[in-house]
Amino acid sequence: MDLSTFRRAAHAAVDRICDYYATIEQLPVAAQVERGYLARALPDAAPTNGEAWEQIERDFEQHILPGMTHWQHPMFFGFFPSNATYEGIIADMYTSALTNxxxxxxxxxxxxxxxxxxxxxxxxxxxxxxxxxxxxxxxxxxxxxxxxxxxxxxxxxxxxxxxxxxxxxxxxxxxxxxxxxxxxxxxxxxxxxxxxxxxxxxxxxxxxxxxxxxxxxxxxxxxxxxxxxxxxxxxxxxxxxxxxxxxxxxxxxxxxxxxxxxxxxxxxxxxxxxxxxxxxxxxxxxxxxxxxxxxxxxxxxxxxxxxxxxxxxxxxxxxxxxxxxxxxxxxxxxxxxxxxxxxxxxxxxxxxxxxxxxxxxxxxxxxxxFRALKVWFMLRSYGTTGFQEHLRRSIALARSFADQLRDMPAFEIVNPPRWGLVMFRLRAPDESVDVDALNHALNDALLERSDQLFLSPTVLPEVGYCERLVVGAPATTEEHIQKTLRILQECADSVLSK
CATH class of the missing domain: 3.40.640.10 (Type I PLP-dependent aspartate aminotransferase-like (Major domain))
Structure with missing residues (x-):
């Protein structure tokens, strides 16, 4: 790739990144592919001759993006957050260009x-x-x-x-x-x-x-x-x-x-x-x-x-x-x-x-x-106040989720919420029901909705199988908390009705 081609490709890539973040909420939260999908889609050896950049870009859009779980999606609540900012993107671009x-x-x-x-x-x-x-x-x-x-x-x-x-x-x-x-x-x-x-x-x-x-x-x-x-x-x-x-x-x-x-x-x-x-x-x-x-x-x-x-x-x-x-x-x-x-x-x-x-x-x-550059860009842009506001907003959203979940009879919070994390599970309707099996069924129902919502389950000592919800994506708002509560209730109704 020569400099003029790089200039055009870089401009196009920045536009695609901007479009990605502008439309991320329209994408499925979790990748909707089967294990091994990519090996079936791509050749088993590198090309003998170089290919046109346009073809490489098309394959990225057609084959790589569908296999990505979108951690910046406002409905991603799994594991712990993996934040990204535009400041960090620019810093990584400079870092890659300088490659020191x-x-x-x-x-x-x-x-x-x-x-x-x-x-x-x-x-x-x-x-x-x-x-x-x-x-x-x-x-x-x-x-x-x-x-x-x-x-x-x-x-x-x-x-x-x-x-x-x-x-x-x-x-x-x-x-x-x-x-x-x-x-x-x-x-x-x-x-x-x-x-x-x-x-x-x-x-x-x-x-x-x-x-x-x-x-x-x-x-x-x-x-x-x-x-x-x-x-x-x-x-x-x-x-x-x-x-x-x-x-x-x-x-x-x-x-x-x-x-x-x-x-x-x-x-x-x-x-x-x-x-x-x-x-x-x-x-x-x-x-x-x-x-x-x-x-x-x-x-x-x-x-x-x-x-x-x-x-x-x-x-x-x-x-x-x-x-x-x-x-x-x-x-x-x-x-x-x-x-x-x-x-x-x-x-x-x-x-x-x-x-x-x-x-x-x-x-x-x-x-x-050059890891420090993205930290410097982010702190210069957000300042201490902006950084703190990001954390406080996530904590407030998690508290809102927990407060409303307590009012839903089907669920119980199993550990005191802390920062952006809330841990919960379905209540057993009576003592004859295996509560762990019930919550495995809930997780199966949530997996069927992984295009709309992503959570990660775990096992707590003295509690058993339960779900974790972690708020942390900068794009998440109260609207997404409400949507999450609706999906949880629908999944709970489906599981408890069986």
Missing amino acids: PGFNWNASPAVTELEFIVLDWLAKMMGLSSAFYSNDLSHSGGGVILGGASEATLTIAISARERALRALAEQHSESSADPIAWRAAMVPKLVMYGTTQTHSVGAKAAMMLGIRFRALDVARKDQYGLRGETLRAAIEEDTARGRIPFMLVATYGTTNSCAIDHLDEIAEVAKSSPLLWLHVDAAYGGVTWCLPENRPERIIAAFNARFDSLSTNLHKWGLVQMECSPTFVRDRHDLAKALSMTPDILKSKGMDPAALNDLRNLQIVLGRR
Whole structure:
């Protein structure tokens, strides 16, 4: 494609993107295709000769778009939101055009410097202490924008493991005699904690590192949040067995139930376990700290005083496209010591001897996209006030849905609504009815309406099978809440009449 063809194609693509958002409500919410549809529609090998761009565009419209579930649709209420904004689209266009990989400062100075600037903006919006500011040179805390919560949890787990092993080596003089054998003997003793509601990213990180993961029990009476006494008992039990607790993946808004672990109690317990790295997976809920009314003083105080790291996903509810997971750490040296490797080709003028001013030393990958640009564009355009209004509007719509659902006798809310999430199910008309089977039938009925509405079900401990509705798409209004309630009632009537 030459420049003149690109110019025409780019103009046409922007027009199509604008048309897509102008007409998105007319599209089916979920893709209405069968598994394997695309392999049947496309050739099984690349073309020998290049094809006309017009044909490629036609195939995109005819074959790719029908297989897309539209997460920006105002009737998409599944999983957690995956926000997009026009500011983010433009930023990604510029990022793709510039295609500067972020690794060394001198590879593209703005890629590195803007990242640290927007991270500090976010830290201040969220109420994090200055210990987590990247450009405050009085300490070594700060952040990095990783791709997602999975990458953030794995990156932090590697850093926590290496910090623990360094500390243990200082306590065991025999580690210097044969460090490889000593390390091989110590790693199987390490224990990472989460809960039965912690996202699978915790257990997956432990699995990839060959480390034991222990899911601690949580209860419905605590809204599935981890209590300090549960953690204390686990630490005492594992220590007595010769195991070494080295990391806790606490959560602020779990995917399954939006549970909040009791960070204040956890911080108190951890005082007697200095080896324990405290990480908060706040993939969904972290952005709520940008709302003063949703930032409990005891929670933020406990985090600022004691916790080692936190990650949140702006690409969920934070008005930024995938992939964007700002991750804050109390000491970036822990990342750099675990992840730095500098061959001669990567040495650069003015390189920080402590390795904190090059992104490659704070992440698993060497280079990646210019992620900060879309954050900068979005925050410049929305401002703190606009960002907060987006969150408050979603919360208000979810509250409206919950209030009206309570007035519908067929349904019950099974967990206190939190932020944009409401969890509910059909009531059994009498004790002879299997309530889980009833709600499986409801979900089947909702799947038949997936062109109009998208929800994602789950299973809650002490409750059973239920539905999750999460408000978060910028296009959703009260009109869509009313439409959703009507569809739910129609599906309930259909199921209960059988």
